[in-house]
Amino acid sequence: MRQPPARDIRPTPGPRGGQIAPFYAMEVLKAANRRQAEGHDVLHLELGEPGGPPPPQAVAAAAAALAVESVRLGYTEALGSLSLRRRIAQHYRDSYGVAVDPARIAITTGSSAGFLLGFLAAFGDGARIGVSEPGYPAYRNIIAALGMTPVAVPTSHETRFQVTPALLTAAGSLDGLVIASPANPTGTMLTATEIAAIARWCAANGVRLVSDEVYHGITFGTAAATALAAAPDAIVVNSFSKYYAMTGWRVGWMIVPPDLVGAVERLSQNLYISAPTLSQIAAEAALDSTAFLNAKVAGYGRVRAQLLDILPQAGFDRLAPADGAFYIFADVSALTEDSTAFCARMLTETGVATTPGIDFDPARGKRFMRFAIAGPADHMVEAARRLRAWRR
Numbered sequence: 023m024r025q026p027p028a029r030d031i032r033p034t035p036g037p038r039g040g041q042i043a044p045f046y047a048m049e050v051l052k053a054a055n056r057r058q059a060e061g062h063d064v065l066h067l068e069l070g071e072p073g074g075p076p077p078p079q080a081v082a083a084a085a086a087a088l089a090v091e092s093v094r095l096g097y098t099e100a101l102g103s104l105s106l107r108r109r110i111a112q113h114y115r116d117s118y119g120v121a122v123d124p125a126r127i128a129i130t131t132g133s134s135a136g137f138l139l140g141f142l143a144a145f146g147d148g149a150r151i152g153v154s155e156p157g158y159p160a161y162r163n164i165i166a167a168l169g170m171t172p173v174a175v176p177t178s179h180e181t182r183f184q185v186t187p188a189l190l191t192a193a194g195s196l197d198g199l200v201i202a203s204p205a206n207p208t209g210t211m212l213t214a215t216e217i218a219a220i221a222r223w224c225a226a227n228g229v230r231l232v233s234d235e236v237y238h239g240i241t242f243g244t245a246a247a248t249a250l251a252a253a254p255d256a257i258v259v260n261s262f263s264k265y266y267a268m269t270g271w272r273v274g275w276m277i278v279p280p281d282l283v284g285a286v287e288r289l290s291q292n293l294y295i296s297a298p299t300l301s302q303i304a305a306e307a308a309l310d311s312t313a314f315l316n317a318k319v320a321g322y323g324r325v326r327a328q329l330l331d332i333l334p335q336a337g338f339d340r341l342a343p344a345d346g347a348f349y350i351f352a353d354v355s356a357l358t359e360d361s362t363a364f365c366a367r368m369l370t371e372t373g374v375a376t377t378p379g380i381d382f383d384p385a386r387g388k389r390f391m392r393f394a395i396a397g398p399a400d401h402m403v404e405a406a407r408r409l410r411a412w413r414r
């Protein structure tokens with residue numbers, strides 16, 4: 023099937039906040055919670071949240087900080103605690119063999135704040151920023167809320183739902199581009215060679231590259247490559263939410279190109295002052311919790327293998343080739359013409375909550391849905407078994 027052309031998805035003029043699209047996964051969560059409150063049992067495969075606790079070392083570091091009698095936990099510098107920034111620089115040396123000056127590292131309130139700061143620092147009003155479709159909905163919603171223009175670049179199974187230089191050339195003029203590997207909702211990855219080709223295309227076309235690396239660490243074959251290796255001037259956004267399992271601690275980081283460090287620092291000072299201090303302390307300890315965290319990833323891998331076996335038996339046999347993250351993105355066009363109604367019926371009839379594709383692809387999302395599989399292993403497998411029974 024041929025892909026539709028790229029298109030601008032900027033909302034009509036007017037107060038932008040009121041026009042922002044909902045995050046449908048949160049709407050599904052509301053419906054699922056309502057069912058649960060009514061006494062039905064619900065298996066949650068709608069939200070992209072890691073299962074289980076954060077690393078004990080992180081919790082212990084936070085508890086130790088709170089136990090100090092004179093603890094104040096005041097603001098840190100706007101770019102974050104220097105010891106955490108140095109520890110992250112070491113992480114880049116150890117994990118990727120890339121040298122990063124800690125002065126270029128900004129600690130943020132989750133990667134969500136990183137996107138806001140990065141877009142504001144790098145782009146002006148109306149800037150055209152390419153985003154893969156399907157893709158994480160907050161990219162386009164943040165870009166639009168900032169008065170910039172998200173440009174949807176439709177991708178398909180053919181390119182593993184990732185952008186390519188050819189698709190970007192077809193998208194028309196761009197000022198910026200967001201890539202993600204592993205990606206949400208598909209879990210598909212870009213190889214180092216593919217990232218380098220995209221980085222070369224960006225350099226040749228004056229396009230600033232923004233790389234979302236929040237799912238690094240959660241991979242089931244090859245380790246994810248950082249865009250920094252190929253594009254030293256890229257904005258790289260990362261987080262303690264996913265691999266480090268610290269969603270609610272609201273802490274992430276950004277590698278900022280030297281020309282944007284001042285802008286990011288001034289924006290942080292004004293928008294947030296600083297990321298939560300207690301979370302920064304815990305995050306530093308989380309970076310030393312590799313054994314605990316890799317065991318968690320192995321658990322996601324086991325669930326993924328079981329679901330990749332059971333879901334096709336339930337008719338979900340057109341799945342994106344996920345190599346990372348904790349999602350399974352399914353083309354359900356053979357089962358329904360409207361995945362939103364299908365997911366709603368699935369919730370009512372089986373108690374399995376999932377996310378319809380329109381969250382990630384407003385144009386073609388009715389054909390797709392996403393299973394988020396990072397919850398408790400027994401719940402995930404039970405969900406797949408229920409779907410198999412439901413579809414028989």
Ligand SMILES: Cc1ncc(COP(=O)(O)O)c(C=O)c1O
Binds near residue numbers: 131133135206261
């Ligand atoms: C691809 C992607 N990027 C960024 C985020 C934002 O995460 P946080 O703000 O918790 O770092 C998410 C959350 O689901 C995501 O899936």
